[in-house]
Amino acid sequence: MIPVIVILLYLAIIAFIGSIAFRRGKTNTEDFFLANRSVGEMVFFLSIFATNMTAFAILGSSGQAYRQGIGIYGLMASSSGLIIPLTIFFIGTRLWAIGKRFGHQTQVGFFRDRWECNAIGTIIFTLSAAMLVPYMIISIMGGGTVLAQISHSGTAGSPLIPYPLGCAIVAIVVTLGVFLGGMRGTVWVNILQTTMFLCFGAIAVTVIGHNLQAERGQTISQLISSLAHDSKTGFLATRERMPQQAFWSYTLIPLSSIMFPHMAIMCFSARKVTAFKRTVVLYPVAILLIWLPSVFLGVLGAAALGKVADPDGVLLLLLDKFAPAWLAGVLGAGIISAVMGSDAHQVLALSTMFTKDIYQHYGGREKYGERGAVHFARGFIIIVTLAAFFVALQLKDKQGIFEIAVRYAFSGFAAMAPVMIAALFWKRSTKWGALAATLFTAACLIYFAVLQNTHKAGDIIWQLGQGKDAIKILFLNPRGDVSFWNGFMTVVPMVFGSALWMILVSLATRPPGRATIDKYFPARPSGFAHEGHAIAEGPKAA
Amino acid sequence: MKSVRVLLLTLLVAAVYILHQDFWNWKKAEPLIFGFLPIGLAYHAGYSILAAVTMAILVKFAWPVHLESTEPAEGATTTSEH
Numbered sequence: 001m002i003p004v005i006v007i008l009l010y011l012a013i014i015a016f017i018g019s020i021a022f023r024r025g026k027t028n029t030e031d032f033f034l035a036n037r038s039v040g041e042m043v044f045f046l047s048i049f050a051t052n053m054t055a056f057a058i059l060g061s062s063g064q065a066y067r068q069g070i071g072i073y074g075l076m077a078s079s080s081g082l083i084i085p086l087t088i089f090f091i092g093t094r095l096w097a098i099g100k101r102f103g104h105q106t107q108v109g110f111f112r113d114r115w116e117c118n119a120i121g122t123i124i125f126t127l128s129a130a131m132l133v134p135y136m137i138i139s140i141m142g143g144g145t146v147l148a149q150i151s152h153s154g155t156a157g158s159p160l161i162p163y164p165l166g167c168a169i170v171a172i173v174v175t176l177g178v179f180l181g182g183m184r185g186t187v188w189v190n191i192l193q194t195t196m197f198l199c200f201g202a203i204a205v206t207v208i209g210h211n212l213q214a215e216r217g218q219t220i221s222q223l224i225s226s227l228a229h230d231s232k233t234g235f236l237a238t239r240e241r242m243p244q245q246a247f248w249s250y251t252l253i254p255l256s257s258i259m260f261p262h263m264a265i266m267c268f269s270a271r272k273v274t275a276f277k278r279t280v281v282l283y284p285v286a287i288l289l290i291w292l293p294s295v296f297l298g299v300l301g302a303a304a305l306g307k308v309a310d311p312d313g314v315l316l317l318l319l320d321k322f323a324p325a326w327l328a329g330v331l332g333a334g335i336i337s338a339v340m341g342s343d344a345h346q347v348l349a350l351s352t353m354f355t356k357d358i359y360q361h362y363g364g365r366e367k368y369g370e371r372g373a374v375h376f377a378r379g380f381i382i383i384v385t386l387a388a389f390f391v392a393l394q395l396k397d398k399q400g401i402f403e404i405a406v407r408y409a410f411s412g413f414a415a416m417a418p419v420m421i422a423a424l425f426w427k428r429s430t431k432w433g434a435l436a437a438t439l440f441t442a443a444c445l446i447y448f449a450v451l452q453n454t455h456k457a458g459d460i461i462w463q464l465g466q467g468k469d470a471i472k473i474l475f476l477n478p479r480g481d482v483s484f485w486n487g488f489m490t491v492v493p494m495v496f497g498s499a500l501w502m503i504l505v506s507l508a509t510r511p512p513g514r515a516t517i518d519k520y521f522p523a524r525p526s527g528f529a530h531e532g533h534a535i536a537e538g539p540k541a542a
Numbered sequence: 543m544k545s546v547r548v549l550l551l552t553l554l555v556a557a558v559y560i561l562h563q564d565f566w567n568w569k570k571a572e573p574l575i576f577g578f579l580p581i582g583l584a585y586h587a588g589y590s591i592l593a594a595v596t597m598a599i600l601v602k603f604a605w606p607v608h609l610e611s612t613e614p615a616e617g618a619t620t621t622s623e624h
Contacts, residue, residue, distance in 0.1 A: 070583040078586040079562055082593040086555070089600060097612045221577040228571035228580065237571035237580040248563055273609045277601050284593035292587050296579070 004151045004160055006329025007336060011173045014340065017189050021181030028370040029360075032182035032377060033105055033352040034269045043187055044275040048266045049286050050190040050341030052084070052257055053197065054139055058294050058335050059146065063312035065298025069236035072298070075250045077291035081284030083254035087417070089280045091258045092267040094424045096276070098520070099268035107264045107420070108357040114423050114520055115431035116512050118361070123435065124419070125357045127412070127442050128261050132350060133388065135260070135409040139343035140385075140392040143170030143336060149316040150332040164393055170336070171389040174343045178351070179381050182374075183269055186344045193337035198286060200334030201293025203327075204319065208297065211322040212304055220300065227303040236299050243477075249489035256413035259420060262342070262349035290338075350384050351377045415441040415494035418502045426506070427521050433506030437498040444494045448482045456480065551604055558596050562589060 030036055039047065054060075064072045095110070104110045108128070112121035147166030152159040161169070177185050209220045216223075228237035235241045257263055270276065294315065301314035305321075308314055315335075319328040355364075355377040364373060419437050422429035451461060457480040462473040477483045482490050511517070567582045575584035 070580050073583055074562070074564070074586040074589070078589045078593070081590040082558060082562065082596065085593065085597045086600075089597065093606055093609055097609045100612050101615050103614065219578075221574065224574060224578050224580065228574070234571065237582075238569050239567075239582055240569045244563070244565060244568070251559070251562060273606075273612065277605065280597045281594055281601060284590045284597065288587060288590040292583070292590075296583065299580075 002325040002329055004147075004329070006326060007147065007150060007333050010333040010336065011169065013192070014173055014189050015176050017192070018177035018179075018181040018185040021185030021188055024184060029352075029355065029373050029377070030105065031184070032374050033265070033348070033356070034099075035182070035184040035187060037100065037269055038271045039183075039187055039269045039275070040271055041275040041278050043191060044266075044270045045279040045282055046194040047187040047190040047269075048088070048263070048279055049283065050194045050197075050337075051262050051266050051345040052260075052342065053194075053290065053338045054135070054142065054342045057290055058197065058200070058338050059142055059312050059315060061291055061294045062298035062301065062315040063310075065236075065295040066302050066308070066311040066314045068242065069238065070295060070299055071239035071242040071247070073291055073295040074239070075242065075247055076253070077287050077295070078284075079251040080254040080257070081287040083251060084257045084287075085280040085283045087255065087258040088267070088276060088283070091420060091424060092264075093273050093276050095258075095264055095267045096270055096273050098424075102519075105265070105268055106353050106356050107259075107261060108353065109361075111419075111423060111434065112361075114512070114516065115429075115434055116516055117431040120431045120434050120438075121357060121361075124416070124438055125353060127416070127438055128259075129350060129353060131409045131412045131445075132261055132346060133384075133391075136343060136346040136350070136384075137388050137392050137395065139339050139346065140167050140171055140388055141396065143167060143339040143343070144392065144396075145313065146316065146332060146335050146339065149313045149320070150328065152320070163396060167389055167392050170340060170343070171385050174340050174347060175381055175385045177340075178344050178348050179378050182377075183348060186348055187269070189344065190341050193341040194286075196334040196337045197341075198289050200331055200337075201290055204297060204315075204323070204331055205293045207324075207327060208300070208318050208322045212300075215322065216304070223300060223303040227299070233302060236302055243487045245485075245487035246483075246489055249492050252414055252491045252495050253410050254414075255417040255495065256410045259413040259416045260349075260409075261353055262345035265349050265352055266345065347381055347385055351380045354380050411489075411491040411494055412441055412445050414491050415444065415498040417495065418499035422502050422506065427517050428506055428511050429502065430506045430509045430511050432509040433502045433504075436501040436505040440501045441494060441498050444490065444497070448490050451476070451482050452480070547603060551600065554596060554599065558592060561592070564589075 061072055061076065095107075098104055098110055102110075102113065104113070108121040108125045111124055112118055144163045144165075144167030147161040147169060148159040148163040151161040151166075177189055181188070212223070213219050218226075224237065227233045239247070258267075267276075297315055297318055298311075301308070301318050305314065305317060308317060316332070319331055323331065355373050359376050360373055364376065368376070416438065419434050422433065451474075455461065455476050457476050457478050460472055460475040463475070464471045464473060472486055473484070475483055477487065484490055484493050564582070564585055567585050570582065571580045573581055575581060579587070
């Protein structure tokens with residue numbers, strides 16, 4: 001009961017912050033969607049980090065570490081700690097400048113203008129929205145899981161907050177916060193949320209470790225050492241069951257981060273480009289603070305608890321067994337923070353995209369003005385959250401949090417990164433190149449999803465040669481995931497294929513007009529810091 | 543001078559990227575760093591710190607200063623003006 005009260009108190013605070021932001025807001029889209037491009041340095045860092053952390057960062061990572069071992073940290077966290085800051089450094093800063101200079105509020109708005117084509121924007125919008133929705137559903141599922149498990153007293157009986165009610169509570173609080181406060185309310189809430197979940201890990205390891213020793217008479221060191229020396233569990237302390245090809249493939253997944261609409265839109269919201277400096281340096285450390293304890297606790301859970309029914313709930317089980325009730329509540333609120341921080345941004349991003357890229361683009365602005373657009377956005381927020389809530393209920397027992405995210409969103413967005421890179425850095429890139437890369441990505445997603453559902457683990461779809469020397473080109477690995485070239489993940493052909501289509505088709509088609517090229521690639525001396533150039537962005541827009 | 547700096551920074555980022563694939567720790571659990579962190583996990587925790595240092599170096603030596611003076615273009619259609 002106590003953890004539930006603590007969490008409900010926390011949710012009430014979140015809703016209250018949203019209502020304060022509502023009173024501060026103005027009725028234009030730049031204010032509602034981007035907080036008037038006024039987000040300061042530290043808030044920007046806390047907010048962009050919250051944007052990118054989902055339930056998976058805590059619950060999914062500990063669950064996967066319970067199943068696969070310590071390799072999960074290198075697989076997903078440390079590679080993200082390098083690649084995501086790199087993309088924010090090179091792509092995020094440029095997006096910020098383009099948004100500030102030309103008023104763009106979404107990636108799609110930029111693509112349309114950059115390639116002088118409405119249709120390409122609409123196609124990219126459709127694909128992005130289709131890939132973002134599953135990601136949003138994961139957040140609500142994560143919230144429902146946390147609330148159900150935290151409110152479960154003992155091992156028998158029903159939870160005080162059943163899964164459907166937990167999903168509903170998270171959906172309602174997120175909707176209220178975003179509906180009332182827009183981007184301003186969301187980033188204010190993120191300050192509290194990120195602080196909470198960054199503190200979560202260290203506190204959880206310390207408390208659980210201390211109480212484990214008190215109850216079991218074994219230290220963390222002894223438990224991990226026994227696990228490592230046991231022939232059945234030893235693999236959890238190594239990566240011996242993790243293919244090196246898959247491990248490398250995962251370094252491409254973080255390319256997806258900046259392509260997620262909510263991340264790109266966050267980049268537009270900073271007051272100054274210097275806000276990115278602190279963010280890119282602190283980002284890997286923040287990832288360390290949240291992922292290392294979560295992965296470690298997942299492995300510790302395997303050592304301390306043995307077999308559990310739901311590996312994604314192993315962390316919550318540890319909290320339930322080895323943390324005092326009030327602290328379990330605070331830590332549970334930390335987990336909920338991660339869930340809702342990203343969910344709020346996803347809902348807001350979808351609403352921003354629909355309002356700017358579809359409603360206003362196709363005549364809504366002229367008909368109903370800015371105030372009408374904000375009302376439209378608020379209505380959309382309610383509809384999309386309701387839809388996500390119902391899907392979350394349906395999917396609960398069908399697929400794990402991790403699988404949905406990777407299969408339907410991360411790989412697809414990673415494959416769209418070459419499109420963004422070309423738009424920002426390659427003058428010669430064309431709308432036809434972008435279209436080819438986008439359609440290739442969509443086709444791959446559909447094809448791999450069909451393969452996954454029509455074949456079983458171990459099936460070979462295409463191979464070169466026979467017998468021992470055969471090279472498996474396309475097959476399903478023992479876990480049932482579509483794999484490529486003896487074990488690489490599908491993200492590899494998707495990213496490189498998309499880049500290749502972008503390059504080849506662009507070279508074969510006519511580039512945008514001179515005015516557009518000059519607008520986005522004004523002549524300037526080198527911008528490297530030590531040369532001390534601080535010049536304006538070239539000629540004014542045509 | 544500038545091209546040397548670009549080359550060195552590119553090599554730095556490439557080297558850090560390659561160091562992620564620590565095949566030499568693949569099948570090792572020990573030593574347990576601080577008595578409880580398997581070596582493969584401790585290595586990647588350290589790698590996260592290395593990533594932060596790498597980003598700090600990029601901010602110091604490759605920051606796009608020209609973006610700092612970006613101002614709205616004349617006639618840019620920011621919605622707040624409507």
